[in-house]
Amino acid sequence: MRRVYFDNNATTPVLPEVLEAMRPYFTEHFGNASSIHHHGQQTRAAVEHARESVAALLGCRTGEVVFTSGGTEGDNLAVFGLVGAGDHVITSTIEHHAVLNSCKRLEAMGCEITYVPVDGRGLVDPDDVRRALRSSSKLISIMMANNETGVLQPIEEIGKITADADVYFHTDAVQAAGKVPIEVKRIGCDLLSISGHKMHAPQGIGAIYVGKGTLLQPMLYGGSHERSRRAGTENVPGIVGLGKAAEIAKAALDHGDLVRMAEMRDRIQEKILADVQATGVNGEGAPRVPNTTNIHFDYIEGEALVIALDLKGLAVSTGAACSSGAIEPSHVLTAMGLSADRARASLRFSLGKENTPDDVDFALSLVPETVTRLRELSPVYNKTAIST
Numbered sequence: 001m002r003r004v005y006f007d008n009n010a011t012t013p014v015l016p017e018v019l020e021a022m023r024p025y026f027t028e029h030f031g032n033a034s035s036i037h038h039h040g041q042q043t044r045a046a047v048e049h050a051r052e053s054v055a056a057l058l059g060c061r062t063g064e065v066v067f068t069s070g071g072t073e074g075d076n077l078a079v080f081g082l083v084g085a086g087d088h089v090i091t092s093t094i095e096h097h098a099v100l101n102s103c104k105r106l107e108a109m110g111c112e113i114t115y116v117p118v119d120g121r122g123l124v125d126p127d128d129v130r131r132a133l134r135s136s137s138k139l140i141s142i143m144m145a146n147n148e149t150g151v152l153q154p155i156e157e158i159g160k161i162t163a164d165a166d167v168y169f170h171t172d173a174v175q176a177a178g179k180v181p182i183e184v185k186r187i188g189c190d191l192l193s194i195s196g197h198k199m200h201a202p203q204g205i206g207a208i209y210v211g212k213g214t215l216l217q218p219m220l221y222g223g224s225h226e227r228s229r230r231a232g233t234e235n236v237p238g239i240v241g242l243g244k245a246a247e248i249a250k251a252a253l254d255h256g257d258l259v260r261m262a263e264m265r266d267r268i269q270e271k272i273l274a275d276v277q278a279t280g281v282n283g284e285g286a287p288r289v290p291n292t293t294n295i296h297f298d299y300i301e302g303e304a305l306v307i308a309l310d311l312k313g314l315a316v317s318t319g320a321a322c323s324s325g326a327i328e329p330s331h332v333l334t335a336m337g338l339s340a341d342r343a344r345a346s347l348r349f350s351l352g353k354e355n356t357p358d359d360v361d362f363a364l365s366l367v368p369e370t371v372t373r374l375r376e377l378s379p380v381y382n383k384t385a386i387s388t
């Protein structure tokens with residue numbers, strides 16, 4: 001059975017070149033990068049080479065890159081590494097749970113958090129961030145690209161606000177890395193987290209940019225790895241994989257390769273909007289990363305559509321979360337003003353490097369007929385009401 005994977009914002013396949021680069025570090029180059037003998041020197045050199053590649057992707061110095069276990073750890077490190085009881089934090093309602101739940105924990109520890117809203121396109125207004133500032137504000141954490149809609153936030157403007165206010169600025173760039181150029185100096189951030197498995201490196205590896213002079217408390221205590229900012233023997237194969245993926249991502253961005261991906265994404269959404277009634281793009285009108293579109297299919301249960309498409313070989317996703325048996329609508333889409341029903345009726349299509357125009361044709365051959373079939377089964381769907 002043919003299978004097409006359009007869920008690259010959940011995770012991406014490891015590229016063959018990335019796997020090849022990693023392979024020797026599981027076998028012949030197995031040394032602990034902290035050992036001073038030959039074996040350790042070999043892996044240390046590989047770790048430092050990968051650090052250069054990640055620094056080149058982010059536009060920072062090598063000494064400002066700290067390897068982590070992924071986006072969640074980077075986000076947690078940014079939040080808990082800087083903020084203490086009594087501090088005020090500004091974040092947004094559409095952050096990933098790695099930031100939102102860290103902020104909830106801070107609230108329980110006696111911190112105050114302002115959650116700035118987004119507009120109907122999913123955009124934070126920098127003026128809301130400015131207005132939320134207090135003398136006790138310590139950190140602003142606003143993501144670069146949203147994982148569900150792909151919407152890119154005005155982080156350069158927010159960076160300027162944070163510089164004027166002398167507040168630390170963290171941005172979760174997990175869904176931006178490899179999809180849009182990143183220049184930490186232009187953004188004006190102090191911290192920026194990325195994750196390997198969203199950019200064709202393996203799961204369980206990531207990195208955080210920590211700008212020089214950022215006084216970050218570590219979360220893990222142990223050896224003096226990563227200049228005492230992240231204790232624990234380095235995950236050398238993962239780090240090598242992340243470095244290789246960063247090199248490939250940078251080359252693709254430099255050569256404009258993502259234009260092709262944006263064209264495929266645009267074809268999916270244009271054709272679906274043209275062929276299927278009562279649909280719309282969530283985040284329409286906002287700048288977005290080139291690989292993502294989030295579309296609502298009114299009168300449908302998104303989970304049912306995901307399952308029906310999966311049975312036919314197409315993998316996509318909803319932003320809905322199943323908690324205690326009930327399907328919770330996505331906090332991102334409801335924050336944008338979508339009704340719970342419309343949010344539950346929304347699907348995310350997220351493309352990756354390996355997708356082809358044939359994959360798009362395959363998806364387009366399945367989606368309209370599947371939606372029609374499910375709507376015919378739906379008690380709330382009234383064909384005449386939406387066709388007039």
Ligand SMILES: Cc1ncc(COP(=O)(O)O)c(C=O)c1O
Nearest residue numbers: 070071072096098147174175195
């Ligand atoms: C925006 C964003 N931040 C953080 C994370 C967490 O990254 P990881 O899976 O590497 O822990 C994700 C993963 O879905 C994400 O999309």
